[in-house]
Amino acid sequence: MNRLSRVSAETWLTLFFVVLSLCCLAFMSQLVAESKVLFGRSLTPIQPTLFPIIILSALGVLSLWQIWVMRSHWLSDEPMLMGGKGFRRVVFLFAIMLVYALAMDTVGFFISSAIAMGMIGFVAGNRVVVQILLVSIVAPVLLYLVATRGLAVSLPELSVIEFAYAGLFNR
Amino acid sequence: MNWNKLRVMAIAGLAMLTWGGAPALAEYPEKPITLVIPLGAGGSHDLNARVITSIIPQHLNQAMIVQLNPGASGQKGTQEVANATADGYTLLFSHNYIDMLQQHVENLPYDPNADFVPVARVNYAPIAVVVRGDSPINSFDELIAAAKSGTVTMAHSGNWGALFVPAAQIMKAKEASFNLVPYKGGGPAMQALLAGDADVTMGFPSTLSPLIASGDVKVLATAGKERIYDDVPSFGELGIGGDVGFMHRVVLAPAGTPDDVLKTLGDAFSALQEDKTYTRMMGRLGENTDYIGGAEYQKMREDQNSAYKDLVATITN
Amino acid sequence: MIEQFTDGFAMALRFDTLLMIIVGLFSGMLVGALPGFTTLMAMAILLPLSFFLDPLVGIPFLLGVYKGGIFGGSIPAILVSMPGTGAAVATSIDGYKLTQKGQSRKALDIALFSSVIGDTASDIFTVLLIFPIAFLVMQFGPPELFAVLLMSLIIIVVTSGRSPLKGLIMMFFGFWLAQIGTDPIGGVERFTFGLFELKSGIPLLPMLIGVFALPEIAYALMRTDRVQSISKLVGERLNRDEFRRCVKTIRRSTVIGTAIGIVPGLGQVVAAMMGYSAAKNASDHPETFGEGEIEGVAAAEAANNAVNGPTLVPLLTLGIPGDNVTAILLGAFVAQGLRPGPQLFEEQGATVFAILIAMVFANLLFLVIGYFSIPFFSRIVTVKSGLLIPIVIMFAFAGAYVFRSDPTDLLMLVGFGLFGLLARAGKFEVMPMVMGFILGPPLEYAFGQTVAMAGTSPLSFVFADRPGMLGVLIATPIVGYLLWRRMRSVRS
Numbered sequence: 001m002n003r004l005s006r007v008s009a010e011t012w013l014t015l016f017f018v019v020l021s022l023c024c025l026a027f028m029s030q031l032v033a034e035s036k037v038l039f040g041r042s043l044t045p046i047q048p049t050l051f052p053i054i055i056l057s058a059l060g061v062l063s064l065w066q067i068w069v070m071r072s073h074w075l076s077d078e079p080m081l082m083g084g085k086g087f088r089r090v091v092f093l094f095a096i097m098l099v100y101a102l103a104m105d106t107v108g109f110f111i112s113s114a115i116a117m118g119m120i121g122f123v124a125g126n127r128v129v130v131q132i133l134l135v136s137i138v139a140p141v142l143l144y145l146v147a148t149r150g151l152a153v154s155l156p157e158l159s160v161i162e163f164a165y166a167g168l169f170n171r
Numbered sequence: 172m173n174w175n176k177l178r179v180m181a182i183a184g185l186a187m188l189t190w191g192g193a194p195a196l197a198e199y200p201e202k203p204i205t206l207v208i209p210l211g212a213g214g215s216h217d218l219n220a221r222v223i224t225s226i227i228p229q230h231l232n233q234a235m236i237v238q239l240n241p242g243a244s245g246q247k248g249t250q251e252v253a254n255a256t257a258d259g260y261t262l263l264f265s266h267n268y269i270d271m272l273q274q275h276v277e278n279l280p281y282d283p284n285a286d287f288v289p290v291a292r293v294n295y296a297p298i299a300v301v302v303r304g305d306s307p308i309n310s311f312d313e314l315i316a317a318a319k320s321g322t323v324t325m326a327h328s329g330n331w332g333a334l335f336v337p338a339a340q341i342m343k344a345k346e347a348s349f350n351l352v353p354y355k356g357g358g359p360a361m362q363a364l365l366a367g368d369a370d371v372t373m374g375f376p377s378t379l380s381p382l383i384a385s386g387d388v389k390v391l392a393t394a395g396k397e398r399i400y401d402d403v404p405s406f407g408e409l410g411i412g413g414d415v416g417f418m419h420r421v422v423l424a425p426a427g428t429p430d431d432v433l434k435t436l437g438d439a440f441s442a443l444q445e446d447k448t449y450t451r452m453m454g455r456l457g458e459n460t461d462y463i464g465g466a467e468y469q470k471m472r473e474d475q476n477s478a479y480k481d482l483v484a485t486i487t488n
Numbered sequence: 489m490i491e492q493f494t495d496g497f498a499m500a501l502r503f504d505t506l507l508m509i510i511v512g513l514f515s516g517m518l519v520g521a522l523p524g525f526t527t528l529m530a531m532a533i534l535l536p537l538s539f540f541l542d543p544l545v546g547i548p549f550l551l552g553v554y555k556g557g558i559f560g561g562s563i564p565a566i567l568v569s570m571p572g573t574g575a576a577v578a579t580s581i582d583g584y585k586l587t588q589k590g591q592s593r594k595a596l597d598i599a600l601f602s603s604v605i606g607d608t609a610s611d612i613f614t615v616l617l618i619f620p621i622a623f624l625v626m627q628f629g630p631p632e633l634f635a636v637l638l639m640s641l642i643i644i645v646v647t648s649g650r651s652p653l654k655g656l657i658m659m660f661f662g663f664w665l666a667q668i669g670t671d672p673i674g675g676v677e678r679f680t681f682g683l684f685e686l687k688s689g690i691p692l693l694p695m696l697i698g699v700f701a702l703p704e705i706a707y708a709l710m711r712t713d714r715v716q717s718i719s720k721l722v723g724e725r726l727n728r729d730e731f732r733r734c735v736k737t738i739r740r741s742t743v744i745g746t747a748i749g750i751v752p753g754l755g756q757v758v759a760a761m762m763g764y765s766a767a768k769n770a771s772d773h774p775e776t777f778g779e780g781e782i783e784g785v786a787a788a789e790a791a792n793n794a795v796n797g798p799t800l801v802p803l804l805t806l807g808i809p810g811d812n813v814t815a816i817l818l819g820a821f822v823a824q825g826l827r828p829g830p831q832l833f834e835e836q837g838a839t840v841f842a843i844l845i846a847m848v849f850a851n852l853l854f855l856v857i858g859y860f861s862i863p864f865f866s867r868i869v870t871v872k873s874g875l876l877i878p879i880v881i882m883f884a885f886a887g888a889y890v891f892r893s894d895p896t897d898l899l900m901l902v903g904f905g906l907f908g909l910l911a912r913a914g915k916f917e918v919m920p921m922v923m924g925f926i927l928g929p930p931l932e933y934a935f936g937q938t939v940a941m942a943g944t945s946p947l948s949f950v951f952a953d954r955p956g957m958l959g960v961l962i963a964t965p966i967v968g969y970l971l972w973r974r975m976r977s978v979r980s
Contacts, residue, residue: 117882
């Protein structure tokens with residue numbers, strides 16, 4: 001168990017490439033659809049599987065070679081998931097970002113951004129509550145207005161809030 | 172934490188959201204409308220849309236914003252509108268090849284017939300078959316003869332696109348075959364013709380006029396029954412019948428959009444046709460402004476549907 | 489012709505033209521500085537505005553937006569390691585390292601100067617030699633593009649990073665990532681596992697932000713107990729000696745960029761990376777590249793801007809836009825009653841020259857605007873991390889969403905952030921992966937086109953019709969080997 005946790009990131013990543021290439025090559029026919037046929041001739045000059053086969057084979061060969069090249073240091077001195085304060089911060093960061101990514105479309109840009117920014121600010125070391133609140137609320141509003149009114153792009157937002165913005169301008 | 176208080180707050184919040192989320196549609200449109208384009212930036216569709224969205228706000232009293240949503244040959248943008256709320260604030264600006272043809276070539280995650288209702292056919296563009304100015308081929312018949320006896324390379328803008336489909340239809344009607352080479356759009360295809368990489372290609376009049384005038388290209392045939400250029404035969408004369416080689420630009424709304432909303436939109440689009448700035452700019456783009464209302468175009472859609480179904484079945488045997 | 493040139497020159501010297509250029513440059517720069525809000529988008533939105541302006545005001549305005557936007561994209565690339573385009577990736581390699589060393593102002597300065605010099609030189613070159621360039625452009629078709637792309641990829645991988653083997657692995661991984669979705673020619677689904685979300689493939693911008701910006705943020709959080717700011721210093725401005733050191737690099741990159749601009753289909757990304765690789769290879773201290781070397785920034789920026797001049801040539805001489813930006817310019821031209829194409833110079837030569845000359849003015853004006861804007865931008869890095877990081881992440885998410893209006897792109901963003909972190913921990917360079925991702929599809933497409941063109945007799949096609957492609961293909965392994973040997977010898 002101890003040895004497993006000391007497998008280095010380098011090793012994990014190289015193994016990932018090996019497994020990826022071999023699996024995709026093995027299941028190629030299920031993964032790549034067939035191209036249609038026009039008047040009895042294939043619609044595509046090269047088969048859709050041609051480049052994937054070349055590339056995955058190269059990837060497999062090269063990553064196996066890499067495994068062999070680094071055979072003397074598959075394990076590192078410290079465990080990869082090292083723990084400690086810094087590590088915990090990064091875990092929190094990614095957890096918050098994951099929720100942000102899932103929530104934005106459902107609760108809209110303003111709410112998801114405000115909450116995410118508040119929490120990330122805290123994780124990043126900011127302890128001044130006023131600053132956190134101010135930035136988390138003002139920044140998303142400003143960006144939303146610039147993006148939708150100035151640049152005419154759309155960001156997901158709840159109807160309520162959209163009508164509120166519109167109301168702000170139609171006064 | 173006082174749970175009762177929390178519950179009251181939650182219910183109040185929920186009530187506010189639901190009430191706020193469905194205000195009475197007093198006077199459509201109350202907020203800007205989004206026009207989704209399922210194609211990439213800079214194409215002729217995008218340019219058409221820019222002209223439309225810069226002028227129609229005067230007739231709708233609200234802005235119309237273009238949202239480019241390219242991907243999966245137009246399916247991404249189309250799906251987004253199919254799934255959008257049918258309140259008239261999300262529209263799709265598409266063309267007939269994406270709208271009616273694709274369903275016969277791929278598995279779509281939506282049903283173009285049931286999920287959409289047309290608002291307006293904004294304009295259409297007829298295709299023309301062209302060769303280089305110095306090409307030994309001087310007529311459409313010579314082209315077909317050359318294709319039957321040797322190899323004729325045709326540059327097209329992508330599988331099942333606006334150049335490919337007419338090419339396939341010609342191949343089927345005349346029982347000849349071209350060597351089809353794909354390019355990323357009409358522009359590169361034309362460039363390939365001029366560079367000598369291809370023998371023949373197709374184009375829309377808007378792109379062709381300067382090249383015809385300078386003699387760099389010769390037109391061999393044009394779509395439709397009637398001639399567009401005086402000395403160039405039409406598909407109808409050459410024995411290629413049906414709705415071949417026309418790209419119709421159409422605005423679609425999700426099915427279930429209220430009738431009064433559709434009417435407001437339709438009125439705005441037809442008012443656009445009278446707008447002098449609009450016609451002037453479309454003229455400059457080389458596009459016509461042949462408007463057909465939603466209900467009338469729906470009949471054309473249904474015809475296209477069955478025609479394309481037959482076409483795909485025949486040519487992909 | 490000369491007459492038209494001098495007429496055009498006089499026409500361009502108008503106050504309203506110059507004013508609108510300045511407005512355009514400024515707005516373009518601001519928009520470009522927001523990652524995810526691409527210059528292309530800004531141009532497309534502002535296009536209708538140009539319809540209502542005089543052609544000599546509206547079109548230079550759009551050109552100003554464009555040029556401002558290119559530099560604008562370099563700003564987040566340098567300051568927070570958030571490249572918005574593939575071309576900015578090359579800039580961020582050394583640019584961000586410079587920022588971390590407390591030299592953000594120098595980095596921005598050299599980026600500005602190199603951009604302007606590269607762009608101006610290539611614009612002047614284009615204006616003077618527009619017809620020979622048009623002829624050259626015609627000589628390049630899909631077979632040549634395929635060969636040149638292949639050679640570029642080999643050169644880039646060999647000259648980058650510490651371990652070419654790992655670089656190649658990441659490049660092939662990038663190739664594979666690009667294949668997820670539909671294949672570029674036939675449109676059949678590949679590696680989508682039946683998921684509709686994957687049908688249009690993996691989006692570039694969320695990948696770039698995820699793989700370059702998020703790991704930097706994560707590492708910043710991991711470092712000290714109380715995270716401060718990216719750097720307390722912005723450093724001094726670029727001084728004359730440092731600039732003089734870069735002149736040779738800028739010259740070389742300008743030539744490379746202009747040459748790449750002539751080949752249709754290559755683009756800014758290839759130019760930036762080739763300029764960078766060439767500079768690294770020609771330098772007598774290649775080990776400083778990637779650790780904060782201003783020559784690196786200069787090389788990338790000069791090259792990616794030098795592409796712009798020749799890119800306009802097919803548009804002006806044939807009326808055919810080569811990419812999305814020129815397509816928008818086409819719309820602007822056409823709406824103004826100018827018909828780009830073979831007759832353009834005969835009928836409206838003076839106007840066209842006026843516009844081209846206005847373009848050169850735009851560059852020079854931008855030098856001034858950029859120079860005075862840089863102190864403001866570079867100060868961003870001194871903001872404390874507790875405030876800056878949440879704001880940067882908000883921009884990252886907004887930009888990732890706006891790119892394709894697709895919420896799954898946000899998940900991709902986070903996913904690539906994790907991958908980028910893992911790659912850094914495992915000492916795998918991300919840049920070859922990004923290059924493989926960007927250049928893989930055009931490579932496959934060009935190859936497919938070439939096969940289609942060759943038809944039934946491929947050998948005679950290659951040897952008789954396309955000697956250019958053959959030449960480049962043969963040269964590729966030779967060049968690759970020579971470069972690899974040089975890199976090895978310098979490293980030891």
